Amino acid sequence: MPAVFLARAKGLSKLLGLCLIAGVLVAAVLFPVAAGFGAVSNQAAETVNNTSAEVEERLPATNTKVTDKDGNVIAHLFHQNRVIVGADAISEQMKAAIVAVEDRRFEEHDGVDWQATVRVALQNQMSGEIEGGGSTLTQQYVKNYLAFVVADGDPENPEYAAATETTIARKLREARIALDLEKRMTKDEILAGYLNVVPYGNEIFGVHQAAEAYFSTTPDKLTVSQSALLAAIVNAPSSLNPIRRPEQALERRNVVIQLMADQGRFSEDGPEENQRIADEIKQEGLGVGETLNQTYNGCVGAGTGHINGFFCSYVVNYLVEHGFDLDEIKRGGYTIQTTLDARATDAAKQAAEHHVPKNADGVANVMAVVEPGTESHKVRALVANRDYGVDPAQYQTQIDLPSYVTTFGAGSIYKVFTAAAALERGYKIGQQLDVPEVYTSNTYRGPNGPYQVRNASQNLPEQMSLTDALAKSPNTPFIAMQEDIGVGAVVDMASRLGLREGMNEVNLSGTAIQPDSPDGRLNQSQGDAVTNGNQGSFTLGAGPTGVLELANVSATLVSGGVWCPPTPIEEIRDRNGNVVPIDEAPCEQAVDKGLADSMVVAMSKDTAPGGTAVNAATNAGWNRPMLGKTGTTQNYASAAFIGATPQYAGANLIFGDTPSPQPLCNGNPPHLCQSGNMYGGNVPARTWFDTMNVLHDGLETAPLPAAHPRYS
Known part of the structure; x- marks a missing residue:
């Protein structure tokens, strides 16, 4: 990605080329103390030219802003905490003070x-040493640019030493560049x-961030007192830190105010009036808080209560995965407008907690x-009951809980993939399926012989339609159906509908794969x-799953079978305001539209009487048509719910986030236990409905498509 410089600070970019074209000054005029000055001059010229060649395109590092869909900033990413502003955005008081x-x-x-140069040269001649002093603001600009832009402020960088060393060569370089x-x-x-x-x-660069950090204002609004303090601490930011050393900072600030008065910068009415104004300003406190x-730099602390941290982390990872360089993101001054919806995020966070x-x-x-949509699937919220942060004692984590593929399964939600694959091979949503209490497979193998499965619910009818089977979720007919069409077809359908990372990433099978594995499963x-292991349990959803991909599965179905990457990016602009393209995967017709529409109809009875989510829907007062599916894994290690209307799709997953997870028990609050009784129709469905009630408030009721x- 090419770095583009901010137009309002166009003067900064001119500096980069000066090292190549500045002329050599007359040595005897600048530094009469230097013997053999011709050699020094040549050395300086070579140093300047080498520096220019290495940093020909180096620009000042500038903060990148990450915003929500409405342009509200949710996070900053930066290498040096700096925001560049033009001269017209800096108060005259600040300019006068410096x-x-x-x-x-x-x-x-x-x-x-x-x-000043002649004076310092004479002093140098008298002392026999090269001392500081005599540098103009222009020369100091050159020095700081070389030290903090070219050398990146890194004391280990040779260019930093060259920019800060007390030598004739350095003075000459600064002077040559400053003149040009x-x-x-x-x-x-x-x-x-x-x-x-x-x-x-305090790791603050530039007057914009200094004004914000010390005074919660902008540089165009800096007062005389504030400007004098900032001008005072520039050359000694550690020893004059106004937070840790307020007395020293106040003393130096008053020196600056007095200098402004002595130079007549407050009034044209003479020294007495200037002194009167200075004395009055000196009475003001520092104006800096405790x-x-x-x-904040990065995703930790993003949003009030850390609410946007998980989304921010997904944005950063998404950009890196799509070819962006993280270091350039932190330096480039980009504005990354995301798809985050603050209302959706707040509703989901409240429901989750x-x-x-x-x-x-x-x-x-x-x-x-x-x-959902046929042109994009925009991610509107990624939340957890945990906060995104670095303090486990405050229930924070930096694990990307809502966007990464967990080691936990989604249970019977995977029956959706079996049903869709079966429709593609001739099944119908109204087709009657046998529902034996126990089913023993002739195809799949268990640890002790033929794979056998039984239903979680008792007293089910001996037969039911595929639609009713999705709502009531018996296990046996789906094992038989997967056996008929082949587990490979179900895996393929899961990937096509949305489990791209979950199905395609290496070593996510949930079981250890040994280097000498006899069945060749290494790095599968x-x-x-x-597929290769012919694992019959796949339709029961025991394998690793990500909640974001589950949400995108329901978005694909309700979008007429169109899969799109779950994108967090609305638009990216560089520091010049130009749009920066991002090469995202195109949307694709993952399954036939008629099949997707029919699956939506087949999944629409989960909230009807007899459906596994009916209680959660009823308690939430839900009355809109939707698709839905609950899931619970064996031993109640995790539970999930997916659902969608034509307006919004979402998924919930509850699981143990400890090194040694246990079964989950439904309670107040839910907790780890020995036996377990957590179902997808409990916490996951309740969280979904509470969130979606908020998001659908005020929206027209959208009908589902016909099968x-x-x-049919």
């Missing part, structure tokens, strides 16, 4: 203050460039919300392992 303390003759010289810089940039541009580049302590208004409090020991409740994906005759 000139007063650093370079009172700034408006008069041409980049080098010859008076003044020919190419206005004084205002140079001032803005300097104020944008320099550090202000803590900084700090900009309501049904499983964040302090529930060892129990995670996660949810993903996706907006879950899908290959299931296609071919699949």
